[in-house]
Amino acid sequence: MSAQLPACQLLERFYGQSANLWPVAPPADAWLQAHSTAMISGDVALREHWSSSGKPAASPFDVPFCQQAGQIVLFWPKAHQLGIWWLKWLCHVLPDNTPVDVIGEHQGGIKRVPKILSELGMRCDKLDNARRCSLFATRTVAMEQPADAWQRFEALNLTLVSHPGVFGHGKVDEGTRLMLESIETSLPKKPLTVLDMGCGDGIISAWLAARGHQVTAVDVSAFAVEACRRTLAANQLSGRVIESDVYSALEGEQFDLIVSNPPFHQEREITYGPSQRLISGTPAHLRAGGQLVIVANGFLPYPDHLQRVFQDVETLADNRRFKVYRARKG
Known part of the structure; x- marks a missing residue:
């Protein structure tokens, strides 16, 4: 400490x-x-x-x-x-x-x-x-x-349930929207096993589950986990939602796709610790040919972190404020 x-x-x-x-x-x-x-x-x-x-x-x-x-x-x-x-x-x-x-x-x-x-x-x-x-x-x-702190709102044809303290409380942030738009046409039509890392109020998990994918959602925050569970239930969607410090609760599990809008603030400080652990631990949790898709503020040094771990890295979207990156496991 x-x-x-x-x-x-x-x-x-x-x-x-x-x-x-x-x-x-x-x-x-x-x-x-x-x-x-x-x-x-x-x-x-x-x-x-x-x-x-x-x-x-x-x-x-x-x-x-x-x-x-x-x-x-x-x-x-x-x-x-x-x-x-x-x-x-x-x-x-x-x-x-x-x-x-x-x-x-x-x-x-x-x-x-x-x-x-x-x-x-x-x-x-x-x-x-x-x-x-x-x-x-x-x-x-x-x-x-x-x-009364639980808030329901509509976005992306879904009902979302949020709680104060959960990232993006009461709205869908611009980065998440950009990531979902960028993968809308690139995802295979067949159901995938997907890990939503840092699920927040469950917008990404619900969006993927509504398209037939098998979703596991994790977050370090109990408030986020409860919000995600409520969001899935509000849309009559299924998914596994668990508390986990990055991959700590997922030992030995592998997925076809890992998606994340990772945090880079801890209170008022910028920190890359959780995102670095996310990226470095991804290969062990992806099946062969699996993909990691993350969105981040354009100024953050995520390409450097990704290229240290993956050989195949590309930028899927860039609106100047946010960038969406995809890395593939060989």
């Missing part, structure tokens, strides 16, 4: 080395993990890391939900509506009047939290601020299950 993050430095300053925390939607931080009893996260990779160190880690969609010991600390996400969902979820699953702290960086929207808490009928006390972060205290109130 990297150096201690500013929000965790503030928690250490406030709680000290005797801190006993139960973080919700936490970042990857060694100090936080060492001073926590358990965690809740939508990120399966982070949950697996905590579980490997013997700390309980759960998804918000795990049922039954088991409360753990420790001071609950919600790390405010960059997606404003997702933060509201987390607050409502905590109020739903925890007993009334349970203490909850909320922490975040000023550039990440934490300064809006007092107003949000007030609108939800929750108290707000400022505990501390430092490192351009603030820490607030509140308590849960009686509240119904936060199902």
Whole structure:
């Protein structure tokens, strides 16, 4: 893990080395993990890391939900509506009047939290601020299950179901549209086994399933996995949807086609880690003659990554903002 993050430095300053925390939607931080009893996260990779160190880690969609010991600390996400969902979820699953702290960086929207808490009928006390972060205290109130965060919309002749925090929430992004347009005529008419890597709300999976292909959809986010399942169900389509940190849950499996609109942001930082792992691991998960098709912002160095792994790489589409690449396994 990297150096201690500013929000965790503030928690250490406030709680000290005797801190006993139960973080919700936490970042990857060694100090936080060492001073926590358990965690809740939508990120399966982070949950697996905590579980490997013997700390309980759960998804918000795990049922039954088991409360753990420790001071609950919600790390405010960059997606404003997702933060509201987390607050409502905590109020739903925890007993009334349970203490909850909320922490975040000023550039990440934490300064809006007092107003949000007030609108939800929750108290707000400022505990501390430092490192351009603030820490607030509140308590849960009686509240119904936060199902209203799920959003349905129509696109590409499909009904999509999305959730705050899922990539492209509430819309189909330009890159995905370009990729689907570029493969519309090039895909074989026979059914293929397809892996949708980083499925988001399931638009690519549903589009392929509607054309008769056998789809496996994976994402590191529990919110994305649930959204994709709901999208397939809303269109009466079938497909396998699982949580996976890139290929971690797919050992030994191979496909005719792997498609992806891979992420390159982690919070506010540009990172190529997941996409590099996607590309480098692809040959082991493609059948002979299989293809990898990915879309990316035009400025990203994906051709270099692809050409280090594949001999046969071509650009299928380029609208100046986005490029679609295809690589074939010999």
